Amino acid sequence: MQEHQHEEYFLSPQRALTDAEEKLVWKKPLSHMSSEEERRITKEVKRNWHRGEMKISNILLEGDAGSGKTQLAKALSANFGLPYTKVTCFADMDKSDIIGAILPVISPERLETSEPSDQTALKALYESDHFQSTTQIIMSALDISKEQAANKMKQLLKLVVDQTDGEAVEYRFYPSEIVRAYQRGYLLEIQEPNVIRDAAVLMALNSALELDGSINLPTEIIHRHPDFIAVITTNRSYVGSRHLNEALRDRVQHSEKMDLPSKEIMMERAKVKTGYEDEQVLSVLADTIMILDTTARANAIKGVAGMRSFFYWTDAVAGGASAKESLYHKVIYKITTDSEEIKILEEALHKHDLITHVESITNEVKKNGNPTMTLP
Ligand SMILES: Nc1ncnc2c1ncn2[C@@H]1O[C@H](COP(=O)(O)OP(=O)(O)OP(=O)(O)O)[C@@H](O)[C@H]1O
Ligand SMILES: [Mg+2]
Numbered sequence: 001m002q003e004h005q006h007e008e009y010f011l012s013p014q015r016a017l018t019d020a021e022e023k024l025v026w027k028k029p030l031s032h033m034s035s036e037e038e039r040r041i042t043k044e045v046k047r048n049w050h051r052g053e054m055k056i057s058n059i060l061l062e063g064d065a066g067s068g069k070t071q072l073a074k075a076l077s078a079n080f081g082l083p084y085t086k087v088t089c090f091a092d093m094d095k096s097d098i099i100g101a102i103l104p105v106i107s108p109e110r111l112e113t114s115e116p117s118d119q120t121a122l123k124a125l126y127e128s129d130h131f132q133s134t135t136q137i138i139m140s141a142l143d144i145s146k147e148q149a150a151n152k153m154k155q156l157l158k159l160v161v162d163q164t165d166g167e168a169v170e171y172r173f174y175p176s177e178i179v180r181a182y183q184r185g186y187l188l189e190i191q192e193p194n195v196i197r198d199a200a201v202l203m204a205l206n207s208a209l210e211l212d213g214s215i216n217l218p219t220e221i222i223h224r225h226p227d228f229i230a231v232i233t234t235n236r237s238y239v240g241s242r243h244l245n246e247a248l249r250d251r252v253q254h255s256e257k258m259d260l261p262s263k264e265i266m267m268e269r270a271k272v273k274t275g276y277e278d279e280q281v282l283s284v285l286a287d288t289i290m291i292l293d294t295t296a297r298a299n300a301i302k303g304v305a306g307m308r309s310f311f312y313w314t315d316a317v318a319g320g321a322s323a324k325e326s327l328y329h330k331v332i333y334k335i336t337t338d339s340e341e342i343k344i345l346e347e348a349l350h351k352h353d354l355i356t357h358v359e360s361i362t363n364e365v366k367k368n369g370n371p372t373m374t375l376p
Contacts, residue, residue: 009046010081012227015185017083024083024186026074031272035265037061037256038072042079044254045229056253058209059231062244063258064293066306069233072258073189082227086189087177090147091197094154098204100175101134101153102218104160117142118159121152125174133177173219182208182215185227194234194244202245209251260293260306273311276318284357285314285323288349289331295348296335303335323361 007013017025045056059076061069070086077084105126111119124141125134132140138149181188196202207213209230215222232252234244249255261269266289267282276282292305313330317323332345349355 006079007081009042009079011046011049012185013081015081015227017081021083021184021186024077024085025081026077026084028075028078031269032071032075033265033268033272034075035068035072035261037258038075038079041072041076041254041256045076045080053211055211057211057229058252058254059229060244060249060252060255061231061233061258062255063236064260064306065235065304066308067258067260068307069258070189070191072256073187073231073233076229076231077187080187080229082185082187082229083181084189085177085181085186086191088146088191089193089196091195093196093201094198095201095204096154096157096176097150098176098178098201098208099215099217100173100179101157102171102173103157105170105172106160106163110163114159114163117152118156121156122160125156126172128174133180134174135177171219173217175222178205178208179215179217179222181230182224182228183222185225187229187231190230190232192234193232193248194242196245202248206245206247206251209248260290263287263290266290266307266310269307270311270314274315274318276314281317281323281361282314284354284361285310285317287352288327288354288358289313291348291352291354292331292335292345295345299341299344301336301338301341301344305331305335309334317361323358324355327358 041059045059048054048056061072063069073086074084076082103125106122111122114122120141121138124137128137134153135146135149138144138152139146142149142152144152175183178188178190180186190205193202193205196205208215208224210224213224232244232248235241260266263283263286266286267279270282270286271277289305289310295301296303296305309331313323313326316326316330332342335345336342346355349358
């Protein structure tokens, strides 16, 4: 049995999780700092949990890259005591990625005649206990990436169907990550569903988000577990990107606008992450990131200056690197390498007198020696 720091907001305190499920419940690391958004959602969901149609179980976190959307979704898993899983959407997703796949079981003799890698993948699938998704099973059986595994699955489906025509066979259903979370009552992070191109796929996803919905599969009907929570995380749309489907937005009962956190929070997070404590230096670096972020937006420069750049820049400076030089490698070139755009960013920093400040940092750090780091 795991120890829980805080069970106050557990949604189903009596629910017994399996050991494997228990492992999926996020454990907050010491570096985690609860945000206002986290407290608000946690209270709201808990308050409405037994209020029938007012129940909140589809949540949208939309905003800046690195603003903490994924970590917030994980923190909710910890607060609610629900296993956390995620699905990363991609443009070519098809319905089997949303729902799952039905795979005929082919005879051992036939299995022998197929390609070694197909054999390995199929055997792993047939032997699976359904705890992992097909993609995960194939990923670990063949040691390949998620995309490759998704493709492999499609290839296997085709192969198996070709090989079994006419034969009376047994069929097995392999649920997707989404269906598993839906059926077993997990907290599912759905990352970037706005990239999905196929309207039919979006419709399948929409119907999976119905409050008391069910999913019709060729083999059975699957009902939404009362504990299932979907957290959609997506970057705010910009010119050229796809807007999150309206029907999907409409099914959300709570949404948060996730921006680059306030300067105080930025500095606090960087401190716990890097172990670097110098307030004055952190303040200059945070100001720089904020100016670059605003300037990039105002000038339609596509890259982002966000929390991740801030952490790595801070860490480089803490390690004794020149703040000015690492500004380029950790922040600016991550935004853009276009000379015209870089010029715009540099001018903005000059205008706010930040370049001089950044230049003065190096000496400070050299004088005080290198602070310790704990960046993973
Ligand atoms: N509440 C928090 N306390 C401490 N650190 C945090 C917190 N939230 C986020 N971070 C840190 O900020 C970084 C970015 O967070 P996260 O990955 O959650 O952002 P995101 O919004 O999901 O980004 P993306 O849009 O790229 O998916 C991570 O290193 C994470 O550990
Ligand atoms: Mg994320």
